[in-house]
Amino acid sequence: MAEEIKSPMAGKVISILVSVGDTVEEDDDIMLLEAMKMETTVFSSADGTVTEIKVQPGDKVDEDQTVIIVE
């Protein structure tokens, strides 16, 4: 079952810490976002395998925007 990992805030993607095919667990750090001059870690909300990464470093994201899909 696919789980959409969403950005908890609006910001800019600094780096993506996983690749397609990686296995992740809930609470694993998967992405770094810059918002309000601070760098914030985005954590996975589910266990599974990364099947799609929908953003790239430098992209601007909105709050609740899907950034990674885990199955």
Add this chain to the structure above:
Amino acid sequence: MHKYFKKMDVFGKTLKDKMKERTRDNAEEMTAAEKEIGALKEKIREFGLPGEKINSRGMLTIWQRLEILVDEGTWNPLHTLYNPADNDDCTTNVVDGLARINGRWAVVIGFDNKYLAGAWVPGQPENILRVTDLAKRLNVPLIWVVHCSGAKLPEQEKFYPGRRGSGTPFFRHAELEQMGIPVLAGIYGTNPAGGGYQSISPTVLFAHKDCNIAVGGAGIVSGMSPKGHFDVDSAQELIDAAKKHQSAPPGTVDIHADETGFFRYVFEKEEDVLHAMREYMTKLPAYDPEFFRVDDPKPPAYPAEDLYHLLPMNPKRTYVLEEILARLMDGSEHMEFRPDYGPEMYCGLVKVNGMLFGCIGNRQGVLPKGYPEYADYQGIGGKLYRQGLIKMNEFVSLCGRDRLPIIWFQDTSGIDVGNIAEKAELLGLGQSLIYSIQQTEVPMMLVTLRKGSAAAHYVLGGPTANRHNAFTLGTAATEIYVMHGETAAVATYTRRLIKDQKDGKPLDPTVDKMNELVETYHQKSRPQFCAKTGLVDEIVDLKALRGYLEAFASATYQNPKSICPQHQLVLPRIIRG
């Protein structure tokens, strides 16, 4: 009350290998920064004559004396890098810390007899005042290892007189004694003039057989020149007189043990002085720790090494405060106060060494949607908003009511600003927090994990909480400044830039000045600078933080000035509901 304290909530999670791998660079950077600070401390420790030289004179060094005096593994040094007078040949020439002596906690201070036989130097009285304040705040004995040759005469004007000069510690000793806080002194070597008062002002004097204490030493007894100037004849007279007085200096044990009786005890060997002081500690007031424990002491559930991965050196990188606390508190357990209110601040009850404390710290990262509730912008951790300030006011006041000492963790960029924030009363609530802290009368310690900035630095239990803050620690990631250097450059030079442009002048010179200011701010906010100037009392390795918490816990509960019976504590009931 065991149902409250033996079953507290657990916080923190095991650090995963993947996370460790990703944060390995940070751990290495933190370790390298600590190593650099450690090397500086070691240089100061080795300062002065080599230990062998002191030993060849039949004396122990201050460090050897402390090794005998203090229980193994309990030395928590303070003010190691403190050098407020910017001396280039030494720091403050005293060594101090919080330590256990034969099972009892004490504030310990000694003159470094490797430099000028333990002379007074510029900046030293400020250090001693911090130490006497610490003993007063924790209500624990002050233990001196006196070996003080008196003032470094060529620089006497910098420290001898004044409201906070070298004479004030004697007044402070009298204050401590009137508060019922004993001051013990082990006395070695020659202690003339100021050294004499360093020796006479404590409560009980333990003397080594070769020591002397006097109003004036051989130097001035033999050196009064009635001519108003010096010539070769008077120089010869001085040589003759000095030889005589140095062989029999004033104020030896013959006088001050046998005649005046000032020395309560005299010992043949240097080591025996220290053993006797250790023995004497059992005669001083102290509760058994069991009197105050709410649970059995236990270490944190997670290793301190994790802290190197969890606390980012990059000040822009966020982290989870609870994960830090879980590596420091007994059993990684806590009871959080009002978790659904004021999310930028953590307030809760924690245990250290089985004793109960209030704990307050800044959370980091983006705050929940809709917070702060009074504004249309998003809140960010590290800043203070209305609810967080109100929550801290409540928590601090209740800690005061329950007589619970408070441990603060500061990493703050300031209080929310702008007219919306003003309407939300943040200016008044910040000062209210200072008022709340002031009226608690409980000891506090602060760990400045990273940033101390703007007015928030004032309201979070730090050194500005003068009589309440026992000591403040920094880490290798600490930085303290009124605002970030770039912000300061903007505030200082923007009008100049506008004027330059209007006058048709090139902008480069002002831009250069802005960059210089940024660099100056950087240099003057580093951990070493903070320690040197006393903005913190010690920079501590992350893995050593727990030791300082245990020292604070044990010392502050050793002989507290007031007690709240455990079954009358109200905070745990408020939290549990």
